[in-house]
Amino acid sequence: MTRSTTSDAGHGTVWMASEALRALERERxxxxxxPRxxxxAQLVRLLHLRKLIxxxxxxxxxxxxxxxxxxTVGLHFDDGTTDTFVLGERDILRGERVVSLGSPLGSAVDGHRVGETIAFTTPAGAERTARIVAAVPHQPE
Known part of the structure; x- marks a missing residue:
């Protein structure tokens, strides 16, 4: 099975809506x-944009x-709370609740299916368990 993956470091392919790609191309x-x-900071941003594109x-x-x-992923945590987010690159999905693939939660859910239970350790060291209740293609607003 081939899947596109990335991390906040920008390695590998980076999923994005075609509208987001056009916006990055305009910014670039x-x-x-x-150039003069x-x-x-602008040079660093330009290099980052080129890599994303x-x-x-x-x-x-x-x-x-x-x-x-x-x-767009929906989770039901073992403590009864829920969360919904887009799994992807924060730099591309501005203004939306995004969890990156490189984060503990993002790497825990990546590759799993609706109905499966995942476990991960938060950056603060807490152990969390959640059931995946939804995974649908993200529709940009």
């Missing part, structure tokens, strides 16, 4: 239009219950 084009005026995966995700980048 604007930065490249004024770049600050160090080069590794972009805009393929539509199958609605098959598999959790992978580009899916």
């Amino acid at each position: 084009d604007q930065l490249e239009a004024t 005026e770049h600050t160090q 080069q590794n972009a995966d805009t393929a539509e995700r199958a609605d098959d219950g598999l959790v992978e980048a580009g899916m």
Whole structure:
């Protein structure tokens, strides 16, 4: 089975909606239009944008219950709480609740299916268990 994966470090393919790819390309084009005026932060951003665009995966995700980048995921935790988020790259899905594949929760759910139970350790050291109750292709607003 081949799946697209990434981490916050930007290695591998990066799932994104085609609209997000176009927005990144516009931002890159604007930065490249004024090369002599770049600050160090702008140069770093430009390099990051180029890598994201080069590794972009805009393929539509199958609605098959598999959790992978580009899916909206619903969880029901063992303490009765729930959470819904998009599994993907924070830099691309601005303004949405995003969990990255490189995070403890993101790596715990990646590759699992609806109905399965996952366990992970939070950055604060707490052990958590949750059941995956939804995994559907993300629809950008």
